Amino acid sequence: MTDPRLDRRFPDAAAMEAAALRRMPGFVRDYVEGGIGPEDAAARNIAELRAVRLMPRYLVADSVPDTKVTVAGAVWSAPFAVAPLGLGGLIWPGCEPVIARATAAAGIGHVLSTYATTAMETIAPLAGPGGWFQLYPPADPGMEADMIARARAAGYPGIMVTVDIPGATRRRRDMRSGLVVPPRIGPRMLAEIAVRPAWAFGMAGRGIPDFENFSRYYPRGGGLDAAAEFLGRMMTGHITPDRLARIRAAWPGKLIVKGVLSVADADLALSLGADGIVVSNHGGRQLDAAPTAPQVLPGIRARLGEGALILADGGVRSGLDMARMVALGADAVLVGRPFLHAAAALGARGPGHLIAVLRAELETAMVQLGCARLTDLRGCFWRGEDG
Numbered sequence: 530m531t532d533p534r535l536d537r538r539f540p541d542a543a544a545m546e547a548a549a550l551r552r553m554p555g556f557v558r559d560y561v562e563g564g565i566g567p568e569d570a571a572a573r574n575i576a577e578l579r580a581v582r583l584m585p586r587y588l589v590a591d592s593v594p595d596t597k598v599t600v601a602g603a604v605w606s607a608p609f610a611v612a613p614l615g616l617g618g619l620i621w622p623g624c625e626p627v628i629a630r631a632t633a634a635a636g637i638g639h640v641l642s643t644y645a646t647t648a649m650e651t652i653a654p655l656a657g658p659g660g661w662f663q664l665y666p667p668a669d670p671g672m673e674a675d676m677i678a679r680a681r682a683a684g685y686p687g688i689m690v691t692v693d694i695p696g697a698t699r700r701r702r703d704m705r706s707g708l709v710v711p712p713r714i715g716p717r718m719l720a721e722i723a724v725r726p727a728w729a730f731g732m733a734g735r736g737i738p739d740f741e742n743f744s745r746y747y748p749r750g751g752g753l754d755a756a757a758e759f760l761g762r763m764m765t766g767h768i769t770p771d772r773l774a775r776i777r778a779a780w781p782g783k784l785i786v787k788g789v790l791s792v793a794d795a796d797l798a799l800s801l802g803a804d805g806i807v808v809s810n811h812g813g814r815q816l817d818a819a820p821t822a823p824q825v826l827p828g829i830r831a832r833l834g835e836g837a838l839i840l841a842d843g844g845v846r847s848g849l850d851m852a853r854m855v856a857l858g859a860d861a862v863l864v865g866r867p868f869l870h871a872a873a874a875l876g877a878r879g880p881g882h883l884i885a886v887l888r889a890e891l892e893t894a895m896v897q898l899g900c901a902r903l904t905d906l907r908g909c910f911w912r913g914e915d916g
């Protein structure tokens with residue numbers, strides 16, 4: 530159930546996005562919204578998903594839509610999880626624990642980024658059984674082994690290994706705004722912060738957030754420059770099949786590979802022991818020529834078959850968008866930027882409201898389409914032929 534008072538001001542994710550963009554400092558907005566290069570992929574994610582047509586069936590039996598889905602052995606109340614999002618605490622002060630708690634309360638999934646500003650040990654108990662840890666495998670095998678051991682000790686049932694960051698990227702908005710990792714606040718940023726008081730007050734009590742998942746590995750005493758050099762060295766390089774096999778062997782729980790776009794990578798990931806994949810172009814932030822999930826999902830589902838676990842992301846902004854992704858072949862989706870928008874627009878109430886809105890929209894869409902179960906949505910994808 531959505532809250533009617535919140536619904537009046539924020540009926541959908543778009544309303545939360547509009548409010549969020551007014552409340553974030555410019556360099557934060559650029560980091561969140563930005564894509565790679567001219568940002569075609571980021572725009573196409575939204576446009577191509579929205580162009581997917583679904584054919585309703587009205588002469589069917591009445592039914593209450595069932596939005597539950599089983600993902601790698603866990604039941605989610607609706608087919609979505611929060612995507613891993615780096616730098617959460619810089620985007621909206623204190624948002625990471627709030628988002629994790631909201632997903633646990635709603636019984637949906639949550640994936641904490643390696644680049645989160647809250648430690649995996651802090652988030653695991655808040656996110657509950659739907660909580661996963663996203664791993665960017667570091668170049669140093671010792672550090673990789675330690676992160677895997679920590680994720681296990683923290684109680685995560687699964688890790689999501691992101692494979693689509695083989696090298697440094699050139700995001701022009703971040704280059705212009707001067708955002709670097711770890712963040713350091715320059716004079717231009719201070720000017721942007723000064724006109725965003727809600728963000729500034731939220732940050733004032735907390736201080737500039739750190740990457741709590743790996744700040745312990747930074748070289749001692751070298752300051753921000755040494756930390757930046759260390760990160761540049763650690764977080765690069767392709768995840769070769771050997772590396773993925775090594776991680777698979779070291780991790781006893783479920784493992785999903787994120788950042789798959791080709792049938793060949795999908796096949797390889799599963800043959801190396803992955804329990805599933807996320808079809809994703811990283812929100813259009815890595816390769817501007819990359820295809821979108823709607824373009825490649827049907828082919829990947831056809832190849833892997835109905836038994837394989839396939840998640841997808843990029844441009845999901847409504848429950849109807851979730852229905853579209855499921856119709857194209859996904860079991861469930863990841864939702865990225867909208868959770869940051871919700872936290873920025875509404876503070877602690879935002880993530881819970883967004884979840885309620887997305888779920889209500891999905892149920893509405895399923896009723897309109899005449900689908901009682903999520904799997905029924907597969908039959909609704911309309912390719913343009915008659916009927």
Ligand SMILES: Cc1cc2nc3c(=O)[nH]c(=O)nc-3n(C[C@H](O)[C@H](O)[C@H](O)COP(=O)(O)O)c2cc1C
Pocket residue numbers: 560561562574612613614615642643644645663691787809810811812813842843844845863864865866867
């Ligand atoms: C601000 C931001 C930070 C992100 N950080 C990560 C990350 O740390 N790890 C990761 O695997 N993906 C990361 N992503 C990609 C998301 O997990 C997801 O694939 C993408 O945002 C989905 O698109 P959407 O934002 O349109 O929903 C990030 C995306 C954004 C917008």
